[in-house]
Amino acid sequence: KAGVTQTPRYLIKTRGQQVTLSCSPISGHRSVSWYQQTPGQGLQFLFEYFSETQRNKGNFPGRFSGRQFSNSRSEMNVSTLELGDSALYLCASSRAWVSNEQFFGPGTRLTVL
Amino acid sequence: GESVGLHLPTLSVQEGDNSIINCAYSNSASDYFIWYKQESGKGPQFIIDIRSNMDKRQGQRVTVLLNKTVKHLSLQIAATQPGDSAVYFCAENMDDMRFGAGTRLTVKP
Numbered sequence: 001k002a003g004v005t006q007t008p009r010y011l012i013k014t015r016g017q018q019v020t021l022s023c024s025p026i027s028g029h030r031s032v033s034w035y036q037q038t039p040g041q042g043l044q045f046l047f048e049y050f051s052e053t054q055r056n057k058g059n060f061p062g063r064f065s066g067r068q069f070s071n072s073r074s075e076m077n078v079s080t081l082e083l084g085d086s087a088l089y090l091c092a093s094s095r096a097w098v099s100n101e102q103f104f105g106p107g108t109r110l111t112v113l
Numbered sequence: 114g115e116s117v118g119l120h121l122p123t124l125s126v127q128e129g130d131n132s133i134i135n136c137a138y139s140n141s142a143s144d145y146f147i148w149y150k151q152e153s154g155k156g157p158q159f160i161i162d163i164r165s166n167m168d169k170r171q172g173q174r175v176t177v178l179l180n181k182t183v184k185h186l187s188l189q190i191a192a193t194q195p196g197d198s199a200v201y202f203c204a205e206n207m208d209d210m211r212f213g214a215g216t217r218l219t220v221k222p
Contacts, residue, residue: 043202
């Protein structure tokens with residue numbers, strides 16, 4: 001069974017640009033969560049989607065948004081990039097909403113210059 | 114501020130010894146506490162969870178202890194192996210997953 005895949009794995013952008021990251025969950029998983037990981041703030045919850053609906057959202061500005069498609073694939077978008085958005089963005093999938101056991105992808109390393 | 118934190122940022126143990134990783138939490142309303150392991154270059158991996166009405170739960174080579182009186186959570190790894198070297202996070206499920214800062218475990222051969 002294929003794991004969670006994230007594309008691209010690495011990305012370099014400049015301030016003010018926008019970026020879209022993609023996540024394909026494990027087959028059969030309907031929940032997708034996104035996290036930002038930085039050395040200073042650790043792992044922080046961004047949002048969770050279940051059956052194409054955003055079920056929960058973390059404490060991030062509106063520049064961070066996401067969506068989920070009917071095949072459970074998800075994308076997250078960050079607009080007007082800031083230097084502080086440089087981070088590892090992790091996607092996790094699970095069968096159920098708000099599941100303890102989430103399956104994480106390898107992440108997308110975003111660098112903002 | 115963070116509701117879940119870890120006592121030590123690093124832990125070094127000898128191969129074959131037992132490891133104990135500690136975590137403190139502040140939110141008594143959490144239903145579940147979870148431990149994740151993150152190896153270098155990979156996403157976190159679920160290890161074990163414990164419901165808030167339990168004191169202890171065992172898995173394969175791992176035991177999680179929950180002390181609600183002092184709001185303390187620990188992960189014990191028996192017979193630690195080099196493959197256990199990773200960063201370990203405690204987390205609480207509050208309708209969204211809240212992770213602690215992480216403890217880096219290094220296993221010396």
